[in-house]
Amino acid sequence: MIFIGCAGWSLAREHWPAFPAEGTHLQRYAAQFNSVEINSSFYRPHRRQTYERWADSVPDGFAFSVKIPKHITHELRLAGSEAALDEYLGQCSGLGNRLGCLLVQLPPSLAFDPAVAEGFFSALRQRFAGPVVLEPRHESWGNAEPLLIKHQVSQAAVDPSRISNDASPRGSQGTKYWRLHGSPRIYHSAYDLPYLQQLTQALQVATEQAVATWCIFDNTASGAAIGNALSLAKALVIAAPDRRTSTPL
Template sequence: MASGVVRVGTSGWRYAAWRGDFYPAGLAQRRELEYIGERFSTLELNGSFYSLQRPASYHRWRAAVPEGFVFAIKGSRYVTHMLRLRHVETALANFFASGVLALGPTLGPVLWQLPERQEFQPELLDAFLALLPRSMGAALDLARRHDDRLRGRTWLEIDEDRPIRHALEPRAESFRGAGDMLHEHGVAMVVADTAGRFPRFDALTADFVYVRLHGAHELYGSGYTAAELDEWAGLVDGWARGGGDQPPRDVYVYFDNDARGHAPHDALALAARTSD
């Protein structure tokens, strides 16, 4: 049986500390995403977490990367942190209407990060997971139910009805009991390294694995040693190959330890160690 596809990248790309370090001195900021696309196979878009982006931005990002590149996109914090997963259908419609579908074949998993104070409430989580669209067609149907706040700034087209994957990053220990529910919905439980700040969940709940590396020793700040990268590479390759009662899985890994510019260097080092 063929192994899953491994993709390694960073969370975001617009960081001043990367300029003159990871990005060559003199590289125009408008070409930074193109530079990322030449060196990685994926990137986590995180601006979508803070505010609804515009269709023109998604079109521009798609055009900047090569064929086969995949964007993960971070779901709106309005859904996760403000509404706290309650009464979110319109907010989800607005999110998918804002231009997400313009990514077309470059659209990868959608990440939903929960706040630390969000405890596992089975009925609430089950209802939320049931609302998530599992295909571009379903996302388009949902997007058409957007409210007037997006009038005149929507993208309501798809070129093909591809599947959409979702991943959940909880930050409360009570979610250790949510594995079966996530498995039923086919949603991945994020494997997050947070320097011990938040719980780490290792349950494999979907046909892919989503990993976020925020720093092994200092949240968002510390880099990864060669030994630590070797350990993560072993895990990633194991998930991709499968074995025993575990099938091969696609694996997406994103470094979010960007505070001191470690993320792109660590991502390149891990990619060189894996089947990426």
């Protein structure tokens, strides 16, 4: 399955006609998309009951990717985070079987320290067996692939690229995750049709390898994410029967 969605479920007004008029923002969003990335968990905790309510708001087959708090990644810098992981996982596990993935986004200043990384991912894996995706932003993490594979952690493909090895998914190949921030103006710019066509082909190749495949648009600041995600979802439905004869976007 390909999970397509956005970082958050805010619906830009110009795209309202594509969604039901009734329901909460999340319910309306989930009528068109099968996944969402929760970024607010990075900034503040949510009660377990809040996650449970979100899970009850979406249809079967919908999945949430939940960003690990900045307290763990940016303040503790992965070290000594066992108690914080317990608190966070106790909250987001309220999603139940809708919890599709954990996202670990690192600060640009955090270099790869094998001992710290080993300790963190060992602690995380003692507590969580599901898909984990890493978005590193320091060049030294190019040396981390053996450790990521050991702990079954995938590395996201990122646009715009932040380091030399993040243009395509790396690490564990059990999950492939594209995280698209907008280019050339990060968080604002919409992706053009040629880019989305190339992306459609890359996602289809990933699914042919029978791995869980995610594509999250984070170019939300000016509302471009929703339009890009709608276009990509439409293209993949059209292209699904036979990639060789897929209709252009």
